[in-house]
Amino acid sequence: MTAPRAASWSFREEDSVRIRAVLLDFLRDASARTALLVDRAGQMLITVGEPPSFDPTAFASLTAADFSANDQLARLLGEGDFGTLFHQGEKESLYLADIARRVILVVLFDNRTTLGLVKLRMRAVVGDLTAIFTAMFTRETGTAGHVDASFVGEAEDELDKLFGTT
């Protein structure tokens, strides 16, 4: 049958290098532990700083759901959205911010810093990342992250191995 097309986008090496540099500066200035970027569909893009001790795939999925649910809560209150979210724990805290309506920046921090400092440094980094991602999505408009036919063939073979041939 004719294969339907799914929308897709690609995250390139050069994007990663630029973003990683921005986030490393931010982590240093804010004395935060780890920064993660998650797309709104729940996929992990990048992790910078101390490697997380949790399952990043599950974390990304829950982060996207958390942010989306809070978006809807904002709308119920007559707000456009909540641009940031804060979850405070006894030792570990999370600060989340929207980037260009497509990506979520998640910052993990502990008692080595303060919420005030993280918030202060977040403003600048959100601006920088918004500019980078906006340019990236503009570049991607109308293009799909194509993979070649040999990739599809091999992936299908792997599916057969995983789920059995029918």
Added chain:
Amino acid sequence: MSLVNYASREINCKIVYYGPGLGGKTTNLEYVYEKVAPSSKGKLISLATETERTLFFDFLPVDLGTIRGFRTRFHLYTVPGQVYYNASRKLILKGVDGVVFVADSQIDRTEANLEAMQNLYDNMTQHGYDLTRLPFVIQYNKRDLPNAAPIATLDASLNPGWPVEDGDRQKVTPDPFRPGEYLVKEVDGVWIERVPTFEAVAVRGEGVFDTLKAVSKLVLKSLG
């Protein structure tokens, strides 16, 4: 939307199981989780109520391994089927690459199936997605029950097809999953396209992998 991450050399695709409440969406995921090798799966996350009804979603990442240098994963989600959870359902569809509609074959669930299918079309449209242009399969679950409707009845109700406007696609296309059936054919002078369907008894695992494999392959083809 599938993400090709050249930086981390990963490709992630999102598949959503949709359908009426108690139709077997979570059961599909639980079977996959139970049967797939530990090295090929991640954590199964279920955001459910105390009565084990899905409140927000179930999530299971399935790993195909490294293909041509890319770690390739399918992220499987279910949505809550109960009508009043529509806000959650809509959120889960964000960025979807492929959809499995899990229909409850029982005759007395006809209305619930139709309502869920209409709701799927509505929510996809609101996201700006065209279900007729996206990898999409239907699973007729609970085929073992005595009050299961005939396949022809379910097809007529849930898979009547849509007119094919694109001349390039107006060609007889056999259904690779149902010998003797067609996904695209001319009916009374109009070209009609239907989606692949699968019979299943998800509690026993029957048809679960067939369904998932079919939608996964369609998603992979859509990347090419």
